[in-house]
Structures are given as structure tokens and as C-alpha cells.
Amino acid sequence: MLRSMYSGISGLRNFQTKLDVIGNNIANVNTYGFKKGRTIFKDLISQTVAGASAPGDARGGVNPKQVGLGSQIAAIDTLHTGGSTQFTGNTLDLAVAGDGFFQVMQGNETMYTRAGNFYMDSSGDIVDGDGRYVQGESGKITIPTTASSMSVGQDGTVYFVDLPQGGAAKIAAAEVALKGPAKTFEPFETALKDAEIVLKTNKADFKAAEVAWKKAAAGDQSIPAVKDATDAALLVKDAEAAKITAAEVKVVEAQLAYDGAKPAYDKAKNDFDKVMSDNKATLQEAGQIQMAKFSNPGGLEKTGGNLFRETANSGEVLTGVALQQGFGKVESGFLEMSNVDLAEEFTEMIVAQRGFQANTRIITTSDEILQELVNLKR
Template identity: 45%
Template sequence: MLRSMYAGISGMKGFQAKLDVIGNNIANVNTAGFKKGRVTFQDMMSQMTSGAQGPTATRGGINAAQIGLGSQLGSIDNIHTQGFRQTTNNPLDLALEGDGMFALQANGETLYTRAGNFYLDDGGNIVNADGYYLVGAGGNFPLTIPDTAQSFSIQTNGTVTYIDAAGDTQTEGQIGIANFSNPAGLQKSGSNLFLNSENAGFTGLAVPEADGAASIISGSLEMSNVDLAEEFTEMITAQRGFQANTRIITTSDEILQELVNLKR
């Protein structure tokens, strides 16, 4: 009975972690570039009560008898599927259609994001909401639109062009796309940013629409890939699983109480 109580506690802890991840997903349902999380479980070690025995000339084999000791967190995954695209008609709102991430640079640190809501600072540099410079395909930054420019545009291949004061078309540069063989290995850093890790498999900055990199859609934003219907279904499952594990603890406690009452 003590084993069942501890198994119930482990189940409660696991489902609490699942609810935490679901709550974070729902809270970020309208966050641009957000990638949802997913929790998986594993069983804990099992206690062997009798080992397996092979067949003999006079008797068949016997399977091992084991009692499980509960569950544990297996993984908390980041799911990097394509998010929904929202049209904004703002030329500095950029959505990625395909694989890859925008690269950002600030204070000697490179970060990555799928959130394409960019702005111009007082120097005409293309930055994100935190002032991080958008990095070009050759690793150059910042990408700058002069104050004298009459208008500017960003092509699907990441080329940034503008019309200068004389009415001529000028090319500022090309936006780079960071490619990863395992984007789920990136570490979330907050503020819609990701950090590279040893398991992300960074393969370098690529030109958009080349080497499997995404194309850039100007005037749109990639929104969260959270599906509310799926999250609410998982929330109900986690809630019922948590309740079932509390019943295991309650039932075990009642049996222990009966054992105590045997003395009367």
C-alpha cells in the first residue's frame, strides 16, 4: 500500500507538470512566433518479485513478476510546426513560410526567433521589439533603411530594397535565415527568443528560398501554433489523471486505517 501511495504521488507530480505546460501554451495562444510545448511520461523502475525462468525438459518457462513504482517525466518537447499566418499589411512584419529562423544580434550574442514583428530605430536599423539587430545572410548587421528613403520593400528571398531621394532603387542587403537540423533542441530564452544548444544542429545562415530555407512573406506575421481545442482536450485528460491519482492515495489511506483498526 505504501508503494501505491508513492506511485500516486508520482502521477500527481507528472500531471501537474503537464498542466503547467498546457497553461503556458494557452497563455501564449496569441504570441507571435510561439512554439507550443508537449509533455511525455515514462514509467519508473519496477520492483522484481520473481525473476523469469526459461523452459526445461519437464516444465515451460515463467515470466518475470514486477510491480511498477510510478511514473516520471519523459520529456518536455518544443513542437516547431508552422503557425497560423496573420495579414497585417505592415512591410516590417515578416512571416517565415517553411523551415528556419530569423537571426538577431545584440551585445555580442546571437539569438533566434520566428516572431517577425520588426521595427526601425532612430538610425533606420531594422530591429526587433527589444532592439536586437536583424542579421543579414552573410552575417552582416545591421540592415539599415536611410531616413531619406521614400519607400522600401522586402522580397520573398529576403532582399531589402528602398527608393532613395533621387527616385532610384537601392539594395541594402539580404535577410539571413538560420537553419537547424533539430529545431526542437533550441532553448527558449523568453521574449520570443531561442538560444542555440549543442543538440540543435545549427547549420549556418542561409539565403531565403535556398538550401531548404524558408521564404519571407512581408506584411504578415506567423502566430502561435497552439490549437485551443487540442489544449483543452489535453487539459481535461490531465485533470482526470490527477484526480485518479488522488483516489489511489485516498484508497491506500483507507486501507491503512483499516489495518490500524484491527487492534480494536
Template identity: 40%
Template sequence: MLRSMYAGISGMKGMQQKLDVIGNNIANVNTSGYKKGRVTFQDMMSQTVSGAEGPVNDRGGKNPSQVGLGSQLGSIDNIHTQGNRQTTNRPLDLAIEGDGMFAVADSVEAGDNIGDTYYTRSGNFYLDNQGDIVNNNGQYLLGESGSNDGGGDLSKINIPETAKSFSITSNGSVNYIDDNGDNQVAGQVRMAKFANPAGLEKAGSNMFRATNNSGDGIEDLADTEIPGTGGSGQLVSGALEMSNVDLGGEFTEMITAQRGFQANTRIITTSDEILQELVNLKR
């Protein structure tokens, strides 16, 4: 069979994978904290027709002659660029301006005893009936409770029911006004920072998991940063970071992927016509 036919099949498969990623990006264009994906390709092995030869006597050298056997998926990358900021004027909506991620956990017990930990850029948080700050899945926002002296444990942050009002500053300090009208500190939001954010694994629901290539996840308070320190970004209360998907760029990529798919189908049909001619040689 013709090698071009199999090369065309590999190209069609690659373009389909590219369209799958583009479709997911477009579907999440309004998902807060979403980080877009990108597909890269690499060529497959090449069949050597003739090898390279160095110069000998009065004859010059020759370059190798190779025929490529198609393309394959190189990588599907998560692009962690900053998304646009959308103002909501809701005090529990937090946007990160810079690097870093919020850390949330399914359960939090005393002494840095926390359950499965996830990381997110989506900052739409809420209060549960106990006054704890949670996300829309009921997972606790991790930080330091009480005074911000850095000497405590990683814990959930609680705002008392008696609080008259509360606010969150750009450095993550959660403050509230008590019954006497005095300002009190409920806790300090802490952020996780990774050496390689692109190495994080998507876990659904706007969540990421730490992997062997992203850098270690957080285990205690020492693994976290106060917003605005240690290279982490500052918080903006009353705003959300939206998706970093650029619709114009995605539609352009979609067109090129569609044309690439069509071109590869033409390779297959042309190869089929040649095979048909070979079959018709003997009648």
C-alpha cells in the first residue's frame, strides 16, 4: 500500500484531536479561571531511502534521503496566561492578579490534617451555614485562621455569624466588624505557587491536581504564600478572573484544523485513485 495513505490517516487523526481541544476551549469561553489548551504535533519516524555519505577522494558528500511516515500528537498544553478580570462587586469573588492559585480541600482538621487538596484560579467563594469560606462544591478555602502571624496551621477560614460586615484585602487578610464596631481578623488567605503550572493536571470543576512534574502540592502553612509575597499575585476582591480563551484565535485555529483535515482526506482519495489505476492495469 502507498505510504501517503497512512500518512494522511495520521494527519486526519491529529487534526481531529486539535478540533477536540479547540471545541473544549470555545465551550469554556465564559468559565471563570479556565486555562485554555493547545495542541502541538511532531513527525513520526522516517524511512531512510539512502543514508548520508561523507566526502571521499574527489567526490563530495551526500545528504540522507528519507520519506516521512506521517505525524503524531506531540503535546496538549495548558496555557496559564492571565485571564481578563470581570468586576462583580461581590466581596467573596476573588481574582488573582499575577501568579499563584487558591488551594481548597474536601476536609480540614486541626494540625494541618487536610483531605484531598485541589488548586484553582476560579475565585467565586461562598459562606456555608457555619460561616466557613467554601467554593461552589463545598470545598474549604485554605489559609490561616485568626491572627496573621504565620505561626498557626493550615486551616479553613471562618467568619462569625455575629459579624456586621467583612472584607478581604489585596494581601488576603479577611477582616470583619464585630458587635462593638471593632475591626477583627478572621484569617488570612494563603496561595499555592508551582514551579511549573503547566504540569498541573485538570481534575474538572475548575480544579487542578499537583503532579510529579508541576512541583509538590501544599502540605502545611510553610508551603503557601501570602498574596503579594514570594512571587505570588495580589487578590482583587469583588472581581473574577475569566477564561483566557481568545475567540478570534480559536476560530482561526479551527479553520486551519478544518483545512488540514480536508487536505489529509485529499491525500487518501488521491492515493486511492492511484491504487485503482494499478488494479486496472490488468483487465
């Protein structure tokens, strides 16, 4: 009776562990990069009641007679099957299509993760949600904070668009050098434009006065009023002609001043344009994300925070870059979801629940039988 009771107790413990693993899987159904666990049972040692015997001339062989003493946990596996990918559109959300892990630094220790929700800190370094540096082939990857845009290729190369090194300082110096000549030149340019506008206006006014004079002159000059109107129109036309002459003088004076200041301005502007041309924003590389893989990823140790640690049974880490053999590829703008299948987990939960209930029945049945034995003595 006691053997069956203790067998039931071992079953209760094991199914409780299985439920714990299932509960953890379900709790992490929406955790990026999470890899589900699986509980495997095995039987305990069996007590031999009678050993096996070989067949003889008069009698055949006899199998051993054994009574099992319960079950135990054989393994709690981590299944590294790929999860589905979710589109986010965020450049630094990265998913690994295939095998391989991202590497992040936790102090002096390298940790491994499939959760690629990365960010850029105030210094331009690419980090995970807890500030651990994402590792590239040459250490951490830094993007200049002045960069106008960035992208990540399928091989893990991080690109950004920015001025060349020292370009901002050269542009600032060129702007200062242009400011003086431009300040001197702009009044002359404005004065010339204004004088040309006045001349154009005066010419238009003269043309209108000339038309009015010709119209008046076409009338009957023997009539005093017509003759007076013609004389008045002529005076207006002559006055407008005088204005044109004065405006032309202003244009010539403004043009001379403009021509005198323009060479210095042109030189400064050409120098500025050359500096701008030599320091255009270009596509540059910040580094390449380094990937890691293991001969036995199931041997990695979960440490929490979507991280794994190398163990004695995971095999030595192999490093490389995406698109190399066995390292998968990096998808920017996507995140890998958990590989937990809720339908499977709920089914396993039902099986574990029924298994737990069945083992409780073993204990209660054994207790009832013991009670019957005690009741024999009354």
C-alpha cells in the first residue's frame, strides 16, 4: 500500500512541475523571442520481486517480476523552434530568420537573446531595453546623433546618412566666411533691384503719358480747350521722360556699386558652395551586428529578461554575421514572437490536470485500503 501511495506522491510532484512549465509558457505567450519549455517524465527504479530465468530443456524462460516505484522528471527542454514574426516598421526592431542569437553585454559577460527590440541611447549606442550594448564585430555599434536617417541590412550591417567626419565644422566655418561679403553685397544688390523697378515703372508711366498726349494731339487744335489739353499732356510726357533719365542714372550708379562688390561675394560664395559639395551627407556604415550560434542551443541557460547564458552542455559559441552559413538573416522592422502554441498548451494543461487527479485517486484508494486493514481489528 505504501509503495502505491508514494508512487502517487511522485506523480503529483511531477505533474505539478509540468503545470508550472505550462503556466510559464502561457504567461510568456506574447513575450518577444521567448522559447517554450517542455516537461519529460521517466520512471523511477523498479523493485524486483523475482528475477528472470533462462529457458531449459523441460521449461521455458520466465520474465522478471518488477514493481515500479513511481516517476520522476527526465528533462525540462527548451524548444528553440522559430516563432512567427510581427511587423512593427521600427528600424531597430530586428528579427532573426533562421538560427542564431543576438549578443548583448551584461557587465563583462556576453549574453544571448532572440528578442531584437533594440533602441538608440542618448550617445547613439544601440542597446536593448535594459541598456545592454548590442555587440558588433568590433564591439558596440554607435550611430552619430547628427545622423538624419538609418537602416539595417539583412546581413546585420547598420547604415546611417550623415556628414563626413569634421564636415559640420567646415560648413560652419564656410558660413562664417560667407557672412561678411554677403552682408556687404546684399545692400548693393537690393539697391540695383529697386532702381531697376523704379526705371521700369517710370517707362510704363512715360508710355501711358505719351499715349495720352497723342490722343489729345489728334483732336481739333483750333479749339482752345483741346489745345490746352494737348499742351498739358505734353508737359506730363516731358516730366515722365525726365524721370526716366533720372532713374537710368540711378540704375547706372547702382550697377557700378553692385559690380564693385560682386567679385568678393562671388569668391566667398564659390568657396562656400565647394565646401558644401565636398561635405554632402552620404550613406555610411556604423558597424555590423555579430551573431552567435551553438551546437546545442537547448543546453543554454535561461537567465530571465529574454536572455540566455552559455553552459557546459550548450557547446562553445560560434560567432559570425547574418547571411553566412547557419546564422540566418536579419529582418529590420520585424520582431520574433513567442513560439508558444496556446492550443497545444491548453491541451497539455488538461492532460496534466487529469494526470494529477488520477494520482490523487491512487493516494485516496491506498488510504481507504489501509483503513479497511485497520478496521479488521475491532
